Amino acid sequence: MKAVRLVEVHHPLQLQEIPIPTIGDNDVLVRVRATGICHTDVHYREGSSPVGPLPKTPGHEVAGIVEQVGKQVTTVTMGERVCIHYVLSCGTCSYCIKGQEQFCAQGSMVGRYADGGYAQYVSVPASNVVHLPDEIPFEQGAILMCSSATAFHALRKAKLAGGETVAIFGIGGLGISAVQLAYAFGALDVYAVDINADKLQLAANYGAIPLNASTNDPVAEIRKRTQGQGVDVALEMIGLPLTMKQAVQSLAVMGRAVITGISNRPLEIDTYADLLGREAIVTGTSDHLLLELPPLLELARRGKLDLSEVVTRTIPLDADAINQAMDNLAQFHSDIRTVIVP
Ligand SMILES: [Zn+2]
Numbered sequence: 217m218k219a220v221r222l223v224e225v226h227h228p229l230q231l232q233e234i235p236i237p238t239i240g241d242n243d244v245l246v247r248v249r250a251t252g253i254c255h256t257d258v259h260y261r262e263g264s265s266p267v268g269p270l271p272k273t274p275g276h277e278v279a280g281i282v283e284q285v286g287k288q289v290t291t292v293t294m295g296e297r298v299c300i301h302y303v304l305s306c307g308t309c310s311y312c313i314k315g316q317e318q319f320c321a322q323g324s325m326v327g328r329y330a331d332g333g334y335a336q337y338v339s340v341p342a343s344n345v346v347h348l349p350d351e352i353p354f355e356q357g358a359i360l361m362c363s364s365a366t367a368f369h370a371l372r373k374a375k376l377a378g379g380e381t382v383a384i385f386g387i388g389g390l391g392i393s394a395v396q397l398a399y400a401f402g403a404l405d406v407y408a409v410d411i412n413a414d415k416l417q418l419a420a421n422y423g424a425i426p427l428n429a430s431t432n433d434p435v436a437e438i439r440k441r442t443q444g445q446g447v448d449v450a451l452e453m454i455g456l457p458l459t460m461k462q463a464v465q466s467l468a469v470m471g472r473a474v475i476t477g478i479s480n481r482p483l484e485i486d487t488y489a490d491l492l493g494r495e496a497i498v499t500g501t502s503d504h505l506l507l508e509l510p511p512l513l514e515l516a517r518r519g520k521l522d523l524s525e526v527v528t529r530t531i532p533l534d535a536d537a538i539n540q541a542m543d544n545l546a547q548f549h550s551d552i553r554t555v556i557v558p
């Protein structure tokens with residue numbers, strides 16, 4: 217089969233002809249129909265995030281059709297439309313038993329430590345596939361598996377309850393899913409904070425109240441619009457110390473801030489005014505859980521989560537096209553979502 221693989225970091229991916237993966241008794245072979253190109257994949261190519269051993273086939277946002285099932289598999293059928301949950305976990309370690317599979321002691325990841333979807337076929341444990349309803353195109357199924365799933369997990373971490381107010385800092389792929397999912401969770405008002413007018417307009421199209429942080433202080437604006445109270449939940453989806461701080465400062469009494477953006481820089485807050493004085497909670501979030509994917513897919517099937525404006529380009533399984541898409545992500549921090557359709 218054809219696979220576009222990372223052979224050496226700091227070098228373009230290469231098209232290789234490799235054998236179709238063999239499957240074990242509990243695995244399934246999926247014929248790839250769509251794979252999202254994620255910014256994380258660019259980090260692997262640049263060597264700024266660990267990956268390997270090389271060569272490795274990237275691609276952790278995958279949807280396709282089941283082509284073969286292992287002898288012991290009873291939960292998945294041949295020909296079924298599926299999405300792949302990229303977190304590979306053992307199911308038996310202390311983390312897995314507690315439902316914290318993203319911290320599995322033997323954990324791995326499709327498209328990072330195991331071969332992923334920049335290929336015609338991918339083999340995964342049957343327990344890692346979820347049914348993809350007919351109403352959802354493969355391209356959207358693929359990207360639901362990463363940014364949308366992470367947004368869904370972040371809102372569950374925030375324990376968002378019906379009637380609460382939410383502020384979302386950063387309206388990229390995560391943020392636009394978070395806006396829609398927050399309303400699906402029953403949020404009363406969702407404030408969308410960004411500095412890009414197009415992104416703010418897109419958030420407003422989904423019912424958010426846009427706040428342009430390049431012209432107004434978003435914290436003051438949120439306080440003003442909530443009669444001084446602040447929001448119950450703030451999600452930070454950029455990874456900047458400033459926006460993390462603003463998310464915490466926007467909170468109401470008993471508010472919860474969830475940090476989703478990645479940064480290795482310190483978060484400085486006034487612990488008295490911003491934490492103790494409000495009994496606020498600041499928490500991190502990491503990936504998502506298998507159990508979150510079926511309800512997420514059902515929300516997409518029902519149209520509560522609409523990704524039709526998110527997938528903006530499809531390309532074939534071609535090394536040049538894929539490297540070019542990755543270059544665009546790296547150089548322009550483009551939010552254009554490119555999906556490989558083999
Ligand atoms: Zn991703």
Ligand SMILES: [Zn+2]
Pocket residue numbers: 305306307308309310311312317319320321322323
């Ligand atoms: Zn485990």
